[in-house]
Amino acid sequence: MSTVELPAGGAAPIGLRRPRPVSSRFLRSELRLIFGRRRNIAGLAVLALVPIIIAVAVKVSAPRPGDGPDFFASITGNGLFVPLAALTVEITLFLPLAIAVIAGDSIAGEANLGTLRYLLTVPVNRTRLLAVKYAAITIFAVAATMLITVVGLVIGVALFHGGSMTLLSGNQIGFGGGLLRVLGATVYLAVQLAALGAIGLFLSSLTEQPIAAMAGLVVMTVVMYILDSIPQLGWLGPWLLTHRFTAFGDLLRSPVAWDTLRQGVICAASYALIFWLASWARFAGKDITS
Amino acid sequence: MTDGTTVTEPAREGGPVRVPEAELAVRTRGLTKRFKHQIAVNGIDLQVPVGSVFGFLGPNGSGKTTTIRMLLGLIQPTAGSHELLGRPVPEHALPLVGSLVEGPAFHPYLSGRANLARLDAADRYSDPATMRTRVDAALDRVGLLPAAGKRYRAYSLGMRQRLAIAAPLLMPRRLLILDEPTNGLDPQGTREVRHLIASLSDTGATVLVSSHLLSEVEQICTHVGVMNAGTLVTQGTVAEVRVGGTQRARVQTPDPAGAARVLTELGLTEVQQQDAAALGTVGDVAVEKVVPALVHAAIPVLGFTIERPSLEDLFVALTGEGFDVNG
Structure with a gap:
């Protein structure tokens, strides 16, 4: 039996267990919520279906060199190109959409259900809530891209052979080296999507409607793609997050063209930082009336 | 951790509780909230003595919930300050405060048990090793254990309300702030909630219970405060308030x-x-x-x-009768 008494002005209430400075319990609960939800599982299944469709389609049809993205032509040469082709296809809409759903839900979803007020009165510090929510979005970004890559690798190597890989620059590298580059491309895209997720987190802190935050992020992504495609706005391109999404292809050159990749990571990190801080500025003192 | 709180006062049965004036579980000074064009709460000085069961009364829209949200740090006061359990920074007291704010809210596709587990996981003060036991004990206390594995969306209104009452019971609390805890409950459920509040009070916890229905809390309160149109029109022990009439x-x-x-x-x-x-x-x-x-x-x-006027008569005299919604 312990007594719960309050000291006059101490930091932690005596009698309650001293809180651990860092605990992953809340984050794990958040991940269970994301990955346990049927809607999200269905979404991930769709993401995983794309590399399968691509691999099967390429297998059953005669190769037509020069058609489609670069990676498609190379698939018959090496199964390692299946995940790359799938990522290229999905980064245009499916992956940003998946991130938009998760990020849109993060704060607005809880506000919409009313669970936000109960989390905050547990109490969960607002900064901690934003940190955990963003960590979960980032983990989802990694999980989504990795899922596509792993499924792509398995089906690719099963339907086409593995072995040494002919790079876009024409050089040949071993299977291990190729695998490493594919994984590198996956991580690069996960970083880009995590930055997109920070924008989503910010939008989600503005509203009580998860759908609005989700749609907002999808619209922003599409607008960035459009602005990036207007030649007269070429000066704007480097500042747009989406501008270097497909730069992961540079990993498939020998030597690797690091410049754009490095810029891409810096750009993504800047977006993530700025929008996380914007969410914090917005959320830290916000009146929760939901 | 068990609910072994020190009980300094036999808090209930037989009129007002004698508590030294300094021992206030909730104290607000000029607490004010102004939304764009309207003052929701107008400079109230609420004083809830430690160990009391404080009935926070007032018609719908009188500012009760806004006050409670300010106490819990969900909304920022426009002016004024408040202390919880004697702490000038109320956030520091929150781990010892259990609350029910404006009805139940849970994840619909999770079970009742999973919903409580999630709240417990978010609590840095709770012990994961005892989580299962505490969750089931809280569910048992509100009579929800048989439905613990059911999805929240399948719960009836009364079951949802019970789950919301179970949530603050996960941890030992010194103060419970319950906003309309009997909403949506049938007479049987209302009685159970009254018993529950009484038993919480017996462990030494202070209970602030808001209601727009006086009759639901009249029997269990030692103190009352009456809100009307954003102002605290009266507060004190039940006897004091009645003498005031x-x-x-x-x-x-x-x-x-x-x-x-x-x-x-x-x-x-x-x-x-x-x-x-x-x-x-x-x-x-x-x-x-x-x-x-x-x-x-x-x-x-x-x-x-x-x-002496009944509390009901006083309540009507202070807040008016009928369906006028303030605001």
């Missing part, structure tokens, strides 16, 4: 006219005569002087009573 002296006598004359001479106001009684509002007159004066004037006194 007008007391009427009723003299049963075969000589109402004579009695009425004596009452008027004594200084009672609004003196009325009835068939076999005379009535007057006591005001500042010492009640004990009334009967001797009547006897002295040779008025036969068959009965003498001081009529």
Whole structure:
């Protein structure tokens, strides 16, 4: 039996267990919520279906060199190109959409259900809530891209052979080296999507409607793609997050063209930082009336 | 951790609790909230003594929930300050405060048990090793254990309300802030909630319970505070608040006219005569002087009573009756 008494002005209430400075319990609960939800599982299944469709389609049809993205032509040469082709296809809409759903839900979803007020009165510090929510979005970004890559690798190597890989620059590298580059491309895209997720987190802190935050992020992504495609706005391109999404292809050159990749990571990190801080500025003192 | 809180006061049964004035579980000073064009809460000085069951009353829209949200740090006051459990930074007291704010809210596709587990996981003070036991104990306490594995979306309104009451019971609490805990419950459930509040109070916890229905909390409260249109119109022990209302002296006598004359001479106001009684509002007159004066004037006194308004009458007098929504 312990007594719960309050000291006059101490930091932690005596009698309650001293809180651990860092605990992953809340984050794990958040991940269970994301990955346990049927809607999200269905979404991930769709993401995983794309590399399968691509691999099967390429297998059953005669190769037509020069058609489609670069990676498609190379698939018959090496199964390692299946995940790359799938990522290229999905980064245009499916992956940003998946991130938009998760990020849109993060704060607005809880506000919409009313669970936000109960989390905050547990109490969960607002900064901690934003940190955990963003960590979960980032983990989802990694999980989504990795899922596509792993499924792509398995089906690719099963339907086409593995072995040494002919790079876009024409050089040949071993299977291990190729695998490493594919994984590198996956991580690069996960970083880009995590930055997109920070924008989503910010939008989600503005509203009580998860759908609005989700749609907002999808619209922003599409607008960035459009602005990036207007030649007269070429000066704007480097500042747009989406501008270097497909730069992961540079990993498939020998030597690797690091410049754009490095810029891409810096750009993504800047977006993530700025929008996380914007969410914090917005959320830290916000009146929760939901 | 068990609920082994120190009980300094036999808090219930038999009128007001004697608590030193400094020991306030909730204290607000000029707490004010202004939304764009409207003052929702207007400079209230709420004082909830430690160990009390404080009935926070007022019609819908009178500012009760806004006040509670400010106490819990969900919304920022426009002006004023508040202390919880004696702490000037109320956030520091929150781990010891359990709350129910404006009805239940949970993840619909999770079970009741999973919903409580999630809240527990978010609590840095809770021990993961005892989580399972504490969750089931809280569910058991509100009678939800048989439905613990059911999805929240399949719960009835009453079950949802019970789950919301179970959530603050996951951890030992010194203060419970329950906003309309009996909403959506049938009479049976309402009784159970009353018992629950009584048993929480018996462990030494202070309970602040808001309601727009006086009758639901009247029986269990030691203290009340009444809100109307954003203002705290009265607060204190139930007895104090009732004294604050007008007391009427009723003299049963075969000589109402004579009695009425004596009452008027004594200084009672609004003196009325009835068939076999005379009535007057006591005001500042010492009640004990009334009967001797009547006897002295040779008025036969068959009965003498001081009529205090019921809490219900007071409530209506303070907040108005009917369907007017303030705001």
